[in-house]
Amino acid sequence: MSELRTIARHAGTVLIGQLAVIAYGVADTVIAGRVSPQALATLSLASSIYISVYVGLNGLIQSLLPIWAELRGAGQYPQIGQSVRQGLYLAAGAGLLGIMVLCFPDPWLLWTDVPPALWPEVHAYLQVLALALIPSLLFRMFSTLNQSLGYPRLVTWLQAGGLFVKVPLSASLTFGLAGMPALGVVGCAWATLVVNSLMLLTGIWLLHTQSIYRPYRLWLPLEAPHGPTLRRFLRLGLPAGLSIMVEITSFTLMALFIARLGASALASHQIAANMAGVLYMIPLALGIASSARTGYWLGANQPQRAREAARTGLTLAAGMALVSACALWLAREPLAQLFTADPSVALAAAVWLGWVAAYHLTDAVQTVCVFLLRCYRITLAPLLIYTVMLWGVGLFGGYLLAYRGLGPWAAQPTVGSFWLTSFAALAVVALLFCALLWRAVRVPPAASDC
Structure with missing residues (x-):
């Protein structure tokens, strides 16, 4: 099978699962939008803080993918099981750190001047999501393992299946349907906790029962923490996790700074942010698939095949980004109206969706x-x-x-100011990353360590 078909098939499978996950957030946005602009603003703020924390920790776990892919490429199957068990210590530490941040979000809210009226519901939402963080990170570890081994389909089935639980449960808990108590927008957080826990339990059952995992000897007794292994994880994972945290917080913290413009402005931004998240799933899937293949070939000591995999993944991402951006630009007005019944919010969101289309072109390449x-x-x-x-x-x-105003430009207190500067910054990032990758594939992997 050609590298193109392998990466496209792997990415397509991952994409279905990732779209199911992003659909969780999109569904919550639609549900909150039907409650009130304040509920949508609460969801936007709480989600921004949660995602800022979760994605950074998720990046720490996701960074294990090339390590496990290289072990697979080298045929060192039992070492994969040992590495996974050491990874549990990494996930536990990350989870405890994340819970502390989510339970005490006041510094974030104070720093960004979030209106005090929104604080109580934001607190309640984040406290529930703190409970959901551990199962979320452990399921991400299950997902990363499967992606590194070339088994993304099992993860996709679980993520897609979770959508059929998440959407009706969020609606029922928010509005009090089917005899459930009406919890308001916090009901969406409780639904997230339930779905994440169910997916994790199912993933554990699959690891224990499916024969495809037996060569990796995952279920041997848990060893004591191994310093050299954990240090290797942290050398790769800490910069990777911090990088993703900076990337995502530069995006999600926009919502906290935009909050002072009012609930309507924040609601319109949340719609644009959700569509940006949907589009991001495409390069994310291609990044996972192409890095799994590149890591596999590096482990197999075939750098030329690794370069081919990297080039194929990047080309696919650029082509798909162009198609996606054009489609969003053409459909931006009806999409905005789908998310909200408020005409003024929909009108503003349609403008920001135009910025999202441009933003995605650079986002796909750098991802x-x-x-x-x-x-x-x-x-x-x-x-x-x-x-x-x-x-x-x-x-x-x-x-x-x-x-405040920037250089010769006077202050322009609109959501568009943030999208403009973010697009310009990301375009430079994409160019610099392409230059780094161009250099990396031309020297031996050990010499590229940084």
């Missing part, structure tokens, strides 16, 4: 690049680039343009 760079152990340089460009130019630049 696949950063996954591939991890295969070559290049993680520190992306972290530095993300920090300077996305936080410095994108987020802080948007804040200045919106509220």
